[in-house]
Amino acid sequence: MKKISSPFQASKGSEQLKKPLNLGLLILFGIFFSLIISKSGFTAGIAFAALPFLFFFLYQLFTYPKLGIYSTIFMGFMVNGIPRYVSDAPVGLAIDGILFLTFIALLVKKQKIDWSEASSGLTIVSIIWMGYNVLEIFNPEARSFEAWFYAMRGVSLYMFLAVPLTFVLLKERKDLDLYLNLWLIISIIGSINGLKQNIIGVDSFEQAWLDAGAAKQHILFGKLRVFSFYSDAGQFGASQAHTLVVATILALQSGLSLKRKIFYFTAAFLSLIGMFISGTRGAMAVPAIGFMTYFFMSKNFRVFGGGVLIGGIVFYILKFTFIGQNVYAINRMRTALDPNDASLLVRLENQKKLANYLASRPFGGGVGSAGSWGLRFSPNSFLAQTPTDSWFVRIWAEEGAVGLTVHLIILFYIAIQGGIILWNLPDKNLRQQFLAIHAGTLGIYVASYGNGILGQMPTGILLYVGWALMFKAKKICGLSYPFSKQAKTIL
Incomplete structure (x- = not known):
């Protein structure tokens, strides 16, 4: 007769500690861990403790x-x-x-x-842009190779690496779903953390960061510009606006379950709040352009006209009325439309200075010569001392009129080719998902004129992966899409 085992009699993990060898190893680990902390500090101890998790991650x-x-x-x-x-x-x-x-x-x-999966016009332009940035090493105006190494990563390297990897690895519809779900879930967490900062206040670590100099940009007129766990309030606001566009368009898919609709609308609502409490004025461009793009690409021109009308009403309220003036977030957004805004005038004056400087430098001052990297590696140079504020102004300053032209051609190619791919995609829900990516892309394009958004994290990696998925939309949809046809389009 088979003996029935009782769960109460089963051997537990703690039973292993009764074995002398296991108990001895645990004691040795504790002693070694304590010595590392006492000799090298808490960070080194945490790094040591994290080694098993690192090995497990590498295995996976x-x-x-x-x-x-x-x-x-x-x-x-x-x-x-x-x-x-x-x-x-x-x-x-x-x-x-x-x-x-x-x-x-x-x-x-x-x-x-099968590396042929990466045969795409998007891969070609990624290589071209990376190649141009490599050539910038030989720019006679460049001050530091180390500055180039750190700066070019966000400008071109991540796109160069992420695009072919996405083409090769993410092949199925469930991969697209996971990409979007991961994006929205982390954004929701970011929104909640931002609300915590806005309502309860920042924690001691965040306060120390503000006290170290970040307060100058993040506390205006006694009000905190919320930044959550992002690099700064500008990136937080733009990323939340990006999520607002994507989540709202995803919520408009047909045949969604109630659970899925609640998820998308929750992400959209929280990201709308996150955008406002960030105090980032340029973030308004993301939903403004993103939703207009979606309305146009939806081919429902009655809806498109309605969207333009609503956008016009919002613009009129912000520009020509004082409605909501006592609400800080609305007041902050309203200043973005003031042509006499002090911040705007300073930016225009800086661009005039840059124009004079770059008139004789068609390849710019070198990658990493402006912004935070310039202040770190060549702090006394003209570009380091002249704020660029905008992503496109930064590219212009560092890579010159030639580099900016190449960059804009690549971005326009991605936008136009993406629109062509999606225009007649037969699967309506799949098309809706990719329209969310496409609309968000164009919104980020325009917002990047006012802030250095496009290549910053997490926006940069979300765009690069999204672009690659969009360029293989017809393959995901089950249709053949040979490289020869795409090559003809780019040429």
Whole structure:
């Protein structure tokens, strides 16, 4: 007769500690862990404790390489917030490391990888843009190779690495769903954290960051510009506006379950609040342009006309009335439409200075010569001392009129080709998902004129992965889409 085992008699994990060897190893680990903390500090102790988790992650990455894409997206959100809590945390090159390790994981896999999946016009323009940035090493105006190395990562390297990896690894509709779900879930967490900062206040680590100099940009007229766990309020506001566009368009899909609709509308509502409490005026451009793009691409020109009308009413209220003037967020947004706004006048004056400086420098002052990298590596140079504020002004300053022209051609190609791909995509719900990505892209384009958004994290990695998925939309939809046809389009 078979003996029936009782769950109360089953051996538990704690029973293993009765074995002398296991107990001894645990004691040795505790002693070693304590010595590391006492000799090298708390950060080193945490790094040591994290080693088992790191080895487990690497095992999973080399077993399932697409984990690299999703991990990069996660780190894109977190990489700027972690140093506020662990100042010595080695996260600066985390995104680079994950992307390169993903490539290595593909190269060592036993199964043959079909790299022809990456044959796309998007891959070509990624290579062109990376190539131009490599040539910037030889720019005679460049002050520092180290500055180039750090700055070019967000400008071109992440796009160069993420695009082919996405083409090769994310092939199915469920991959698209996971990409969007991960995006919205982390954005919701960011919104809630932002609301906590706005209602309760910042924690001690965030306060220390503000006291170290960030308060100058984040506390205006006694009001906190909320930043959540993002790099700053500008990036938080733009990212929340980006999520607002994507989540709202996703919520308009037909045949959604009630649970899914609640998820999308919750993400949209919280991100709308996040956009306002960030105090980021330029973020308004993302929903303004994003929703207009969606209305046009939806081919319902009655809806498009209605959207234009609503946009006009909102513009009129902000520009020509004082409705909501006592609400800080609305008042802050209203100043974006004031042609005499002091901040706008300073930006225009800086652009005049840059125009004179760059008139004899068609290739710019070198990648990494402006902004925070310029202040770090060449603090006394003209570009380091002249704020660029805008993503496109930064590209112009660092890579010249030639680099800005190349960059804009690439961005216009992505927008136009993406629109062509999606115009007649037969699967309506799949088309709706990609329209969300496409509309958000154009919104970020326009907002990047006022702020340095496009290549910053998490916006940059979300765009690069989204573009690659959009360019293979017909393949995901089950249709053939040969490279030869796409090559003819780009040429």
